Amino acid sequence: MPLYKYKAIDSRGGKTLDILIEGDSQDDSLSRLRGRGFTPISFIGRVDNREGGLMSFVRGGRSFDTAEFTNRLIPLLKAQIQLEKALLILSETSEDDVTRDIVVNLRRGLHEGKKFSAMIRDRGDLFPPVYANMVEAGEESGALTKVMVELQTFLNERKEMRNFLITSMIYPVVILAVTTGVIILLFTFFIPKFTKIFLDMGKELPVPTRIMLGMSNIATHPVSIALAVLSLAGIIYLVTRIRKGGPAKEWWDKTVLDIPLLGSIIKTAEITRFIRTMAVLLQSYVPILSSVMISEKVIQNRRIRDSLAGVNTELRGGSRLSAALAKSPFISKTVVQMLSIGEETGNIGEMLDETAAYYENELKYRIKRLLALFEPAVILILSVVVFGVVASIFLALLELNEL
Numbered sequence: 397m398p399l400y401k402y403k404a405i406d407s408r409g410g411k412t413l414d415i416l417i418e419g420d421s422q423d424d425s426l427s428r429l430r431g432r433g434f435t436p437i438s439f440i441g442r443v444d445n446r447e448g449g450l451m452s453f454v455r456g457g458r459s460f461d462t463a464e465f466t467n468r469l470i471p472l473l474k475a476q477i478q479l480e481k482a483l484l485i486l487s488e489t490s491e492d493d494v495t496r497d498i499v500v501n502l503r504r505g506l507h508e509g510k511k512f513s514a515m516i517r518d519r520g521d522l523f524p525p526v527y528a529n530m531v532e533a534g535e536e537s538g539a540l541t542k543v544m545v546e547l548q549t550f551l552n553e554r555k556e557m558r559n560f561l562i563t564s565m566i567y568p569v570v571i572l573a574v575t576t577g578v579i580i581l582l583f584t585f586f587i588p589k590f591t592k593i594f595l596d597m598g599k600e601l602p603v604p605t606r607i608m609l610g611m612s613n614i615a616t617h618p619v620s621i622a623l624a625v626l627s628l629a630g631i632i633y634l635v636t637r638i639r640k641g642g643p644a645k646e647w648w649d650k651t652v653l654d655i656p657l658l659g660s661i662i663k664t665a666e667i668t669r670f671i672r673t674m675a676v677l678l679q680s681y682v683p684i685l686s687s688v689m690i691s692e693k694v695i696q697n698r699r700i701r702d703s704l705a706g707v708n709t710e711l712r713g714g715s716r717l718s719a720a721l722a723k724s725p726f727i728s729k730t731v732v733q734m735l736s737i738g739e740e741t742g743n744i745g746e747m748l749d750e751t752a753a754y755y756e757n758e759l760k761y762r763i764k765r766l767l768a769l770f771e772p773a774v775i776l777i778l779s780v781v782v783f784g785v786v787a788s789i790f791l792a793l794l795e796l797n798e799l
Contacts, residue, residue, distance in 0.1 A: 400425040404434040463551040473541040550676040575778040587612040605788040649698040668755040675748035
């Protein structure tokens with residue numbers, strides 16, 4: 397259920413507060429606000445997730461970090477503090493208004509008799525699907541704290557992986573940006589300035605210099621600039637359509653897996669996320685059918701997710717999980733073999749957890765290998781371009797010396 401933020405007056409104390417309240421629509425949230433004894437002054441805005449990630453919740457530069465929320469909640473639960481009291485402590489100690497409002501709403505829901513898992517499920521734009529299901533399993537089994545500890549480990553490992561990806565991409569992106577900037581500067585400013593000097597002297601330019609000048613003229617031609625702008629706009633539009641889903645997303649999901657190196661990394665990342673989620677769910681007492689269904693939802697690539705669509709049907713028919721997963725071309729024999737061993741020993745969750753750890757290390761290795769190839773490739777391209785420009789100018793200078 398979406399959340400709406402208002403500036404309102406508390407009729408009981410007369411204080412002006414910023415209130416975050418859920419509702420099916422803005423009118424519904426307004427009705428709920430008045431029903432709780434608040435007089436609305438102004439509507440600040442709807443608070444929801446438009447980032448496309450599982451954990452991202454951004455508004456006005458502030459973000460709700462599910463992993464951080466869980467990390468702060470776990471020590472309180474371990475100290476045997478009741479959930480309602482723990483949420484009160486979090487709300488009082490939170491320095492982030494957005495996070496504080498969310499925690500206050502969760503605590504208010506507990507007062508109204510709602511289950512913690514149900515409230516989390518209603519806030520699917522803040523919490524990933526696995527969160528609500530694990531909390532529900534913990535509530536039903538009476539082991540909420542233990543399940544939350546497993547969830548904490550899962551969220552922190554995923555956050556660590558995401559941070560690793562972001563950190564690993566900073567240097568290559570900077571190199572690519574600098575390289576692109578240097579090449580644009582050379583062909584739009586540097587070469588035209590030098591060639592103009594040579595042409596004014598009336599001396600015929602060497603062939604390499606004429607080639608560079610021709611490339612510069614093409615790069616600075618209005619048609620080329622228009623095509624570059626249209627290409628950039630087309631890329632932005634395509635990315636937007638892919639993020640929204642539909643035919644563009646289906647096309648991308650089919651195409652990206654066939655790209656050398658990149659496709660292998662994406663496949664490994666998706667399967668690792670699937671295995672890790674299923675391991676955490678099984679270790680948190682979630683039934684195997686529900687675990688598979690939830691784990692399938694974390695796979696973002698439609699082609700891979702469709703290959704696992706029949707797993708639940710196979711399980712209902714009496715098949716073993718290893719046999720059902722083996723029918724997907726994206727599940728490696730190693731995963732199937734490890735899972736089969738886990739089934740024989742009765743430790744499916746633990747075996748999947750170890751398998752996920754192995755593939756996470758493999759994923760990091762493949763990303764490092766890709767970046768190791770990317771960085772020298774970009775530097776080599778820049779070196780070739782700079783060498784070509786310098787050589788063409790040097791040859792032109794030699795022609796001038798012969799005058």
